[in-house]
Amino acid sequence: xxxxxxxxxxxxxxxxxxxxxxxxxxxxxxxxxxxxxxxxxxxxxxxxxxxxxxxxxxxxxxxxxxxxxxxxxxxxxxxxxxxxxx
Numbered sequence: 001x002x003x004x005x006x007x008x009x010x011x012x013x014x015x016x017x018x019x020x021x022x023x024x025x026x027x028x029x030x031x032x033x034x035x036x037x038x039x040x041x042x043x044x045x046x047x048x049x050x051x052x053x054x055x056x057x058x059x060x061x062x063x064x065x066x067x068x069x070x071x072x073x074x075x076x077x078x079x080x081x082x083x084x085x086x
């Protein structure tokens with residue numbers, strides 16, 4: 001048996017956000033020492049979280065809803081910054 005905790009919605013969103021941060025070059029990919037930027041994959045991951053937000057509307061508790069909003073706001077800002085080179 002694995003010692004990992006059961007997956008819940010918040011952990012899933014945080015996992016997706018971490019993946020987006022890797023694609024945005026904010027953190028290095030596991031096993032790598034240098035971050036790499038792939039804005040297409042970052043945008044795709046952000047779109048995936050946005051889709052999950054829409055599909056789960058009305059089914060999340062307030063904490064989960066706040067988490068999704070905060071994650072999307074942060075990732076969209078970072079994507080805009082990375083896209084404009086600022």
